[in-house]
Amino acid sequence: MAALAALLYPIPFEQSGYIYYETVGFLVLLNAMLGIGWNIIGGWAGQFDFGPNIFFATGAYTAALLSIHFGWNAWAGLLGAVVVSVAICAAVTYPITRLRGHYFAIATVAMWMIAQPIGATWELINGSRGLFIPVAPGKNLVHGMLTMEFPGRGKGLGFYYLALFLFVLTLLGARAVERSKWGFYFRAVHDDQDGAEGIGIDSRLYKVIARCLMAAVFAAGGVLYGFWALAVFPDQVLEVNWNILPMMAAVVGGLGRLWGPVLGAIILIPISQLMTATLGAGPLAGRGIDLIIYGAVIMLIAGGRPNGLLSLPWARWAGRLVGRAPAGPAKG
Amino acid sequence: MTLLLQAVADGLQMGLLYALVAVGLTIIWGLMEMINFAHGEFMMLGMFGAWGLSVLLGWDPLITMVPVAVIMYGAGVLVYRLLMQRVQRGEVFTQIFATVGLFFFIQNGAVAVFTSDYRFVGKSLLTGLSGTNLTLGGVRVGVPLLVGGLIALAIFLALYLLIDRTDFGLALQATSEDRDAAMLVGIRPQRMYAVAWGLGTALVAVAGVILANFFAVYPQAGLSFTVMAYAIVALGGFGSILGTLLAALLVGVVQSVTAAYLPPAFKDAFVFGSYILIGLFRPQGLFGRF
Numbered sequence: 001m002a003a004l005a006a007l008l009y010p011i012p013f014e015q016s017g018y019i020y021y022e023t024v025g026f027l028v029l030l031n032a033m034l035g036i037g038w039n040i041i042g043g044w045a046g047q048f049d050f051g052p053n054i055f056f057a058t059g060a061y062t063a064a065l066l067s068i069h070f071g072w073n074a075w076a077g078l079l080g081a082v083v084v085s086v087a088i089c090a091a092v093t094y095p096i097t098r099l100r101g102h103y104f105a106i107a108t109v110a111m112w113m114i115a116q117p118i119g120a121t122w123e124l125i126n127g128s129r130g131l132f133i134p135v136a137p138g139k140n141l142v143h144g145m146l147t148m149e150f151p152g153r154g155k156g157l158g159f160y161y162l163a164l165f166l167f168v169l170t171l172l173g174a175r176a177v178e179r180s181k182w183g184f185y186f187r188a189v190h191d192d193q194d195g196a197e198g199i200g201i202d203s204r205l206y207k208v209i210a211r212c213l214m215a216a217v218f219a220a221g222g223v224l225y226g227f228w229a230l231a232v233f234p235d236q237v238l239e240v241n242w243n244i245l246p247m248m249a250a251v252v253g254g255l256g257r258l259w260g261p262v263l264g265a266i267i268l269i270p271i272s273q274l275m276t277a278t279l280g281a282g283p284l285a286g287r288g289i290d291l292i293i294y295g296a297v298i299m300l301i302a303g304g305r306p307n308g309l310l311s312l313p314w315a316r317w318a319g320r321l322v323g324r325a326p327a328g329p330a331k332g
Numbered sequence: 333m334t335l336l337l338q339a340v341a342d343g344l345q346m347g348l349l350y351a352l353v354a355v356g357l358t359i360i361w362g363l364m365e366m367i368n369f370a371h372g373e374f375m376m377l378g379m380f381g382a383w384g385l386s387v388l389l390g391w392d393p394l395i396t397m398v399p400v401a402v403i404m405y406g407a408g409v410l411v412y413r414l415l416m417q418r419v420q421r422g423e424v425f426t427q428i429f430a431t432v433g434l435f436f437f438i439q440n441g442a443v444a445v446f447t448s449d450y451r452f453v454g455k456s457l458l459t460g461l462s463g464t465n466l467t468l469g470g471v472r473v474g475v476p477l478l479v480g481g482l483i484a485l486a487i488f489l490a491l492y493l494l495i496d497r498t499d500f501g502l503a504l505q506a507t508s509e510d511r512d513a514a515m516l517v518g519i520r521p522q523r524m525y526a527v528a529w530g531l532g533t534a535l536v537a538v539a540g541v542i543l544a545n546f547f548a549v550y551p552q553a554g555l556s557f558t559v560m561a562y563a564i565v566a567l568g569g570f571g572s573i574l575g576t577l578l579a580a581l582l583v584g585v586v587q588s589v590t591a592a593y594l595p596p597a598f599k600d601a602f603v604f605g606s607y608i609l610i611g612l613f614r615p616q617g618l619f620g621r622f
Contacts, residue, residue, distance in 0.1 A: 042425065048425075095608070095612055096608060096611065096612075098611070098612060098615050099611050099615050100615065102361075102365075102566060102570065103566055103611060103615060103616070103617065103620075106562055106563055106566040106607065107607070107608050107611055109559065109562065109563070109604075110563065110604035110605070110607050110608050111604075111608075113559065113600055113601060113603075113604040114601040114604050114605055116600075116601070117597040117598045117600070117601045118601070120597060121595070121597055244432055247425070247428065247429075248428075248429050248432060250425075251423070251425045251426055251428065251429040252429060255423050255425050288439070288440030288441075288443035288444055289440070289444060291436045291437075291439075291440040292436070292437055292440045292441055292444060294433075294436055295432075295433045295434065295435070295436030295437030295438075295440065296433070296437055297433070298429065298430070298432065298433025298436065299415055299430055299433040299434060299437065301429075301433075302415070302418075302419050302422075302426050302429045302430035302433060303414075303415050303418040303419055303430065304418075305422075306418060306419050306420075306421045306422020306423070306426045307421075307422045307423060307426070308422070308423075308426075
């Protein structure tokens with residue numbers, strides 16, 4: 001039923017012309033996807049990663065460069081971006097897995113801080129002037145899906161379904177990992193690193209694998225965002241929100257639960273978007289009223305439900321509604 | 333050579349100011365292991381306190397330090413009691429989430445009240461002294477920054493004595509190391525956490541008051557200092573107050589020496605690069621106990 005709702009969601013807005021809501025849907029799916037990626041290292045492997053956006057940026061830049069200089073199709077660019085990001089992630093992450101806990105977290109922040117001046121000055125990626133992705137207007141929706149280039153009016157709808165496709169792919173991939181050997185190793189490293197090493201799990205290797213899986217998801221997200229925005233600027237792709245929002249989505253929904261980041265993104269993104277749209281305008285525009293309320297809502301959720309919203313007894317409530325015994329977790 | 337010496341001298345002074353921003357964090361994060369994303373926002377409130385009292389009542393920031401410290405101590409305790417005490421029951425990550433909310437709340441509250449314009453503390457004892465320099469062997473040391481640095485040093489030493497040499501400090505450390513054992517010997521952990529939040533918040537607000545003498549006052553002023561402060565506490569090592577001080581001085585020197593010889597855009601990158609490099613050899617930070 002959720003799948004049907006996700007598929008049909010943009011149709012009424014497409015009909016009535018409120019394309020803005022398609023963009024909200026696109027951002028929800030993008031952040032949910034990134035949140036699932038972040039959940040792999042943050043929730044399962046239990047490593048604080050405050051700087052995942054460097055892979056978002058790497059992905060966006062790689063696909064843009066491949067498109068500009070070699071005329072690669074967006075999907076080929078996406079594959080290339082994932083490969084490059086994973087390679088870079090493995091190279092830079094292995095050394096810092098010597099660091100644990102907070103020390104590891106600050107090392108990921110440090111990488112983000114180092115990436116910022118590189119992004120702003122490196123000539124290959126045009127420094128702070130940014131890269132513009134040359135796209136020809138696509139012919140129709142199907143052609144658009146294959147090239148990430150859409151005719152003017154279909155763009156909102158097209159990118160919604162592109163995001164939905166990548167989101168479902170990420171979700172299925174994460175579910176497969178969760179049930180695999182890797183998933184158990186990640187959680188073993190999280191629960192008791194020394195104990196995991198004692199039974200022969202190379203904790204440093206599995207931390208690197210977990211972060212590389214995250215990097216792959218962020219790279220794909222970056223490509224999608226780049227083709228959506230038609231340009232890649234260092235301060236946009238390295239923006240702090242790409243670090244914070246996916247992480248917050250995972251935490252608010254329920255850390256370490258497959259559907260946690262999805263629920264979190266469904267709650268957090270529309271609230272912020274709708275409040276910006278309604279309160280951000282008008283007589284008090286630019287005074288940040290929307291963000292004050294947003295901050296208060298976040299604190300209420302955190303204080304009221306410190307273990308995430310999926311920790312609520314959803315199954316029991318659902319059971320009571322239809323009048324039968326609880327049937328396992330809320331969603332599979 | 334003089335260029336290098338000058339850069340080192342500048343760096344040490346800047347380092348003392350960084351130390352001041354980081355010292356509050358070393359209590360809340362370094363000692364009590366609670367994450368506070370809104371640390372820099374308390375600093376920003378301190379800066380606005382200095383600016384506001386200077387404009388409204390003509391108070392010098394050196395006087396403003398006292399009321400700001402008292403008020404912000406209360407604010408810190410309140411944040412712990414109303415928010416963080418509940419949040420502590422959940423995953424560690426929830427602390428990040430909750431304090432990101434606090435960050436949005438405070439920063440945009442300041443935008444709503446003061447707008448995002450840059451403001452400056454016009455007349456104060458320290459800005460009045462600007463242009464006065466001490467010269468030592470060809471190296472110039474600005475008096476205002478020197479005074480600011482000395483205040484920072486004094487606060488630091490007082491805190492070091494409080495944490496490392498008094499029963500109260502021992503109780504704080506005991507709470508962070510083993511909550512249950514601390515309860516057994518009659519320490520009330522939540523009270524300790526509340527005091528730590530009060531102290532940490534008051535200290536960073538005082539840092540803001542001093543920094544308002546040298547830097548523009550605006551709602552987003554806190555972030556760059558906070559990121560640096562987090563790196564400094566981790567570089568110094570968890571639970572070590574003197575480690576934080578030395579790390580702050582090191583960061584100041586690295587920053588100003590790189591800025592003297594290399595493109596200035598990279599000065600922060602070099603600081604964070606040295607954090608990673610040092611971390612590879614000392615994964616517990618320079619003086620960390622855990």
